[in-house]
Amino acid sequence: MFEKLSERLGGVLDKLTKRGQLSEADVDEALREVRVALLEADAALPVVKDFITAVRAEAVGEKVTKSVTPGQMVIKIVHDELVKVLKAQGNEAPGLDLTHTPPVPILMLGLQGSGKTTSTAKISRRFAEKQGKKVLMASLDTRRPAAQQQLAILGEQTGIKTLPIIPGEPPVAIAKRAMNTGRLEGYDIVMLDTAGRLAIDDELMAELAEVRDAVKPHESLLVADAMTGQDAVNTAKHFQDKIGITGIMLTRIDGDARGGAALSMRAVTGKPIKLLGTGEKLDAIEDFHADRVAGRILGMGDIVSLVERA
Amino acid sequence: SRSSTKLTDSITGIFTKRKLDRALLDELEEALIAADLGPATAEKLTKALAKDRFDKEVTSDEVRRLFADEIAKLLDPVAKPLVITQKPHVVLVVGVNGSGKTTTIGKLARLYQGQGKRVMLAAGDTFRAAAVEQLKIWGERANVPVIARGEGADPAGLAFDALTEAKASDIDLLLIDTAGRLQNKAGLMEELAKIVRVIKKVDPSAPHDCLLVLDATVGQNAHSQVDIFKQICQVSGLVITKLDGSAKGGVLVALAERFGLPVVAIGVGEGQDDLKPFAAQEFARSLMDVA
Ligand SMILES: Nc1nc2c(ncn2[C@@H]2O[C@H](COP(=O)(O)OP(=O)(O)OP(=O)(O)O)[C@@H](O)[C@H]2O)c(=O)[nH]1
Ligand SMILES: Nc1nc2c(ncn2[C@@H]2O[C@H](COP(=O)(O)OP(=O)(O)OP(=O)(O)O)[C@@H](O)[C@H]2O)c(=O)[nH]1
Ligand SMILES: [Mg+2]
Ligand SMILES: [Mg+2]
Numbered sequence: 098m099f100e101k102l103s104e105r106l107g108g109v110l111d112k113l114t115k116r117g118q119l120s121e122a123d124v125d126e127a128l129r130e131v132r133v134a135l136l137e138a139d140a141a142l143p144v145v146k147d148f149i150t151a152v153r154a155e156a157v158g159e160k161v162t163k164s165v166t167p168g169q170m171v172i173k174i175v176h177d178e179l180v181k182v183l184k185a186q187g188n189e190a191p192g193l194d195l196t197h198t199p200p201v202p203i204l205m206l207g208l209q210g211s212g213k214t215t216s217t218a219k220i221s222r223r224f225a226e227k228q229g230k231k232v233l234m235a236s237l238d239t240r241r242p243a244a245q246q247q248l249a250i251l252g253e254q255t256g257i258k259t260l261p262i263i264p265g266e267p268p269v270a271i272a273k274r275a276m277n278t279g280r281l282e283g284y285d286i287v288m289l290d291t292a293g294r295l296a297i298d299d300e301l302m303a304e305l306a307e308v309r310d311a312v313k314p315h316e317s318l319l320v321a322d323a324m325t326g327q328d329a330v331n332t333a334k335h336f337q338d339k340i341g342i343t344g345i346m347l348t349r350i351d352g353d354a355r356g357g358a359a360l361s362m363r364a365v366t367g368k369p370i371k372l373l374g375t376g377e378k379l380d381a382i383e384d385f386h387a388d389r390v391a392g393r394i395l396g397m398g399d400i401v402s403l404v405e406r407a
Numbered sequence: 408s409r410s411s412t413k414l415t416d417s418i419t420g421i422f423t424k425r426k427l428d429r430a431l432l433d434e435l436e437e438a439l440i441a442a443d444l445g446p447a448t449a450e451k452l453t454k455a456l457a458k459d460r461f462d463k464e465v466t467s468d469e470v471r472r473l474f475a476d477e478i479a480k481l482l483d484p485v486a487k488p489l490v491i492t493q494k495p496h497v498v499l500v501v502g503v504n505g506s507g508k509t510t511t512i513g514k515l516a517r518l519y520q521g522q523g524k525r526v527m528l529a530a531g532d533t534f535r536a537a538a539v540e541q542l543k544i545w546g547e548r549a550n551v552p553v554i555a556r557g558e559g560a561d562p563a564g565l566a567f568d569a570l571t572e573a574k575a576s577d578i579d580l581l582l583i584d585t586a587g588r589l590q591n592k593a594g595l596m597e598e599l600a601k602i603v604r605v606i607k608k609v610d611p612s613a614p615h616d617c618l619l620v621l622d623a624t625v626g627q628n629a630h631s632q633v634d635i636f637k638q639i640c641q642v643s644g645l646v647i648t649k650l651d652g653s654a655k656g657g658v659l660v661a662l663a664e665r666f667g668l669p670v671v672a673i674g675v676g677e678g679q680d681d682l683k684p685f686a687a688q689e690f691a692r693s694l695m696d697v698a
Binding site: 352 | 437440441443445446504505506535536537540587590592622626627631649651677
């Protein structure tokens with residue numbers, strides 16, 4: 098049911114092959130298809146509009162190389178613009194920043210079920226294995242049944258220390274105890290996993306703000322599902338406005354969602370997408386690569402390299 | 408709520424009693440897209456409106472009502488609760504990771520236990536850390552037994568044991584939890600197919616229902632989820648969770664059109680009573696922000 102952008106554009110633009118330049122009319126017709134493709138990929142409407150305007154400016158008057166069709170040309174321009182928007186200030190793979198006096202507090206936040214706890218363990222494991230960091234994980238999720246236990250089990254599986262659970266201890270107190278333990282026992286990083294919460298839940302957002310004020314996280318990572326629809330803009334904006342985030346981790350990139358939410362969240366928060374969750378296993382984590390995510394959003398990849406070579 | 412506020416804003420902005428022309432229809436269509444209805448369904452609804460009203464004077468309120476009515480008409484046939492027909496009635500609960508399966512089972516257990524049914528839960532998620540413990544806590548809350556094995560156990564074997572046990576202990580309703588799985592993972596989908604096959608060894612008519620749990624924040628990928636899960640385990644109904652958030656689950660409108668699967672319940676919170684029947688008109692009105 099979802100046509101690839103290349104197929105969509107093929108019909109519209111292939112007849113124009115003989116022209117030397119992309120005219121305004123060509124571009125407008127092509128961009129209508131691009132718009133639908135982006136919306137089908139779940140990129141949010143306001144973001145798509147801005148994006149189309151930017152692409153239009155780039156595309157009109159652009160010379161069409163002999164060896165490619167105008168359709169391929171437009172795709173290349175769209176792809177390049179998408180990469181530009183997705184990339185953080187030209188930085189290919191920003192990752193998490195650790196330049197801070199240890200223990201570096203890293204706060205994980207997001208909607209219910211987005212993948213925070215799993216991602217907490219993945220990130221910790223990666224820091225420990227790749228950089229030899231001493232990492233402490235703490236679950237501040239006192240709400241969901243067995244949430245603290247979940248993180249404790251992941252700790253056992255990865256060999257990463259978890260803060261001992263004290264039943265009944267409230268989230269802010271857990272966060273403070275985690276930081277104290279981190280300082281006293283010489284940890285490099287303290288990973289703070291929080292309970293899932295709706296961005297419109299004022300009470301829980303206030304609790305999160307309290308945690309933030311208590312630990313002053315060096316990184317606050319919004320963990321979001323790649324399958325998210327148009328609501329991605331609301332959620333990202335709320336977490337950004339009420340808590341402040343330093344980056345985004347996009348999970349379930351191993352699914353078949355086109356992942357337009359990446360564009361939405363990047364655009365409305367201005368924060369970089371730092372990491373990708375690529376599976377349920379604890380080594381399924383990758384650095385963000387703008388070109389790969391761009392290709393996925395557009396439902397293609399091959400055309401781009403084809404145009405690149407031409 | 409947020410998404411409906413946005414929707415209202417965009418419609419109010421363009422509809423203070425003026426002519427329904429092409430430009431207005433375009434913006435209207437966009438408002439529906441912004442509510443996750445998807446480009447195709449949005450176009451269809453907008454066209455239907457244009458057919459009746461093109462060039463006529465319309466107001467914001469009028470348009471919202473017309474859309475809400477149209478959507479409610481589409482959804483009405485799928486607003487059907489779970490019907491318990493067998494004893495034990497076996498319900499397999501499936502879906503992608505984190506959609507709300509385990510929580511929904513906890514709520515369903517509470518609901519039917521409250522109606523005097525004998526309910527049993529099966530902890531079929533033997534993969535995710537503490538998934539069994541999570542279900543056990545829901546079982547305690549609803550005061551119903553939970554059949555479980557350790558982490559890493561074979562989920563099909565567990566389902567077999569649970570159904571055997573349910574039959575032996577005069578259970579009315581057996582709710583089987585499964586691990587979250589993405590529909591494009593062939594291996595995990597095959598594991599699900601195996602669970603179904605093994606259940607049938609105990610009772611060839613089981614599972615009597617297979618509920619697919621969808622998260623209201625999901626976008627167009629919901630199509631792929633329904634499509635593929637349906638092929639694997641004959642999904643008989645949907646549950647939409649997290650409708651207490653800012654996402655309104657608009658993709659459901661397109662799903663109802665395309666698949667016509669019953670929506671048996673909606674999740675509106677994390678508490679055990681936060682499960683409600685799906686009401687087509689209420690949902691449509693909330694989507695279009697009609698009082
Ligand atoms: N396929 C896939 N599954 C993932 C990924 N990340 C997390 N999951 C799964 O998603 C589900 C939810 O993950 P959790 O880490 O428990 O999510 P959470 O955000 O902590 O959930 P709450 O604490 O309940 O809000 C689990 O089944 C995980 O295995 C990913 O990148 N890919
Ligand atoms: N606000 C809200 N949260 C919900 C609702 N239903 C479930 N949740 C939350 O969503 C998160 C995931 O729910 P689970 O029931 O663990 O989801 P699951 O599908 O079993 O997850 P996996 O087994 O990891 O695939 C938890 O934090 C739940 O509390 C709902 O209707 N509203
Ligand atoms: Mg968690
Ligand atoms: Mg579960």
